[in-house]
Amino acid sequence: xxxxxxxxxxxxxxxxxxxxxxxxxxxxxxxxxxxxxxxxxxxxxxxxxxxxxxxxxxxxxxxxxxxxxxxxxxxxxxx
Ligand SMILES: [Zn+2]
Numbered sequence: 001x002x003x004x005x006x007x008x009x010x011x012x013x014x015x016x017x018x019x020x021x022x023x024x025x026x027x028x029x030x031x032x033x034x035x036x037x038x039x040x041x042x043x044x045x046x047x048x049x050x051x052x053x054x055x056x057x058x059x060x061x062x063x064x065x066x067x068x069x070x071x072x073x074x075x076x077x078x079x
Pocket of ligand 1: 056059
């Protein structure tokens with residue numbers, strides 16, 4: 001399992017609770033910080049708040065699935 005590759009530490013942050021309740025702020029082995037989506041595990045630049053927001057709003061497969069579930073609810077689309 002290599003899902004945690006490069007992550008040295010998960011940091012606490014109080015920067016932007018709306019975002020950081022969905023993302024983990026991770027310290028990577030090369031000493032920079034990355035944001036990791038708690039839903040799908042995708043890594044993104046921790047500095048790009050708008051990108052992170054966009055991910056949760058539009059691009060996160062898990063959020064998407066939830067939204068679709070709420071909407072038409074036409075069965076199970078499990079990946
Ligand atoms: Zn995601």
